[in-house]
Amino acid sequence: MADPTSRYPTAVAATVTMESFPFTNNATVVGGTSPWRKAEVLFFATSREDRIVIRFGYNGNVTGTAWFDDCALEQVDDVTAIVPLETVRWFGPAFRYTDCGWTFLHCEGKPYDRGYQIGSLMAKEIVAYMDKLAIREDAGSPASGWGNLRTLSDALLFRKFDPEYLEEMKGIADGAAHAGGAFRSRPLDLLDIVTINSAVDLGQLGGGLAKLAHPLSGPTYPLRSRKPPGRKAAKAGWSNCA
Numbered sequence: 001m002a003d004p005t006s007r008y009p010t011a012v013a014a015t016v017t018m019e020s021f022p023f024t025n026n027a028t029v030v031g032g033t034s035p036w037r038k039a040e041v042l043f044f045a046t047s048r049e050d051r052i053v054i055r056f057g058y059n060g061n062v063t064g065t066a067w068f069d070d071c072a073l074e075q076v077d078d079v080t081a082i083v084p085l086e087t088v089r090w091f092g093p094a095f096r097y098t099d100c101g102w103t104f105l106h107c108e109g110k111p112y113d114r115g116y117q118i119g120s121l122m123a124k125e126i127v128a129y130m131d132k133l134a135i136r137e138d139a140g141s142p143a144s145g146w147g148n149l150r151t152l153s154d155a156l157l158f159r160k161f162d163p164e165y166l167e168e169m170k171g172i173a174d175g176a177a178h179a180g181g182a183f184r185s186r187p188l189d190l191l192d193i194v195t196i197n198s199a200v201d202l203g204q205l206g207g208g209l210a211k212l213a214h215p216l217s218g219p220t221y222p223l224r225s226r227k228p229p230g231r232k233a234a235k236a237g238w239s240n241c242a
Contacts, residue, residue, distance in 0.1 A: 011060025015039060016071070019051035026058060028100060030066070042082055042099055044106065091120045091175075111164050115171020116178075119188075123181035126172070130183050130192065133199050143184050146195075152202055153195040161194070169193040 009024045013031030016039050027041035052073065056066045076082060088097045094107040094117035103125070107117040119126065130146065138145030161169070170190045177187035 009059050011062065012055075012058045013062050013064070014056050014066035014068070015058050016041065017053045017055060017058065018043060019053060020046055023059070025102065026055070036069075042076065042079075044104075089121055091117050093117070094121060096121045111167035112171040115168035115173075116175035117171075118168075119172040119175025119177070119181065119193075120179045121175075122172075123176040123179035123188075126176050126188070126193075126196070127181050127183060129196060130188075133196070134183075146183065149195050149199070149202060150191050152205075153198040154191060156205075157198040157201060158191065158194050161197075165197075166190070166194075169197065 012026065012029040015029045016027040017025065018041075021043070025041075027039040028037075030037050030039055052071060054068050054071065056062065083097050083099055088095050093109070094105070096103060096105045098104070103122075105118065105121060107114045107121075109117070131142065133149060134142035134146035136145070137149055170193075173188050173190045173193045176193075177189070181188045183192065
């Protein structure tokens, strides 16, 4: 059994993954008490060599026992037998499809071109994620919540990204905006995509600052038990002046 709240990405029990896969991607998950089940994943090779990884307790802690047997790698000659072509969406050389609940996206080219392809094919999902982050920040006023996140991202992280990443994010923003992506009727822009990519860092900001040293870290200032000196009372009276 896996604890799905133990960390992000969500902890899973037993699964198969590839060394080249993103950290959120894996084969069908097998969890709980169950008979032998087949766990498989379809992927496009991105390198001449890779490594199959059999995992127990992927992304978190689990309890119990798992058995693996007969691990195999098979070439798919006819991908349409698994992914119907009518479910594939294209944008130039880029394409996306959904399999087993996962959305797979292929893009290629220079940073801005890759980004434009991503934004064009994922505009709806990008806006949905922005809505989620905005509501988490301020459920009463998501627009204000998103504005606060944009300001933090602009002040703390925007200028920390390498130019290549910013070029790709600029492409994502332009591609998504061209595909109709908008937040509260405003077309998406570069800072929106920077904020999305900064969300995890901003979410750890409070806990990180609590542990970060500051100029007064180290010295101690014990409370003094001595009472402050009291003031002497002065007598008030009248005097006659001639």
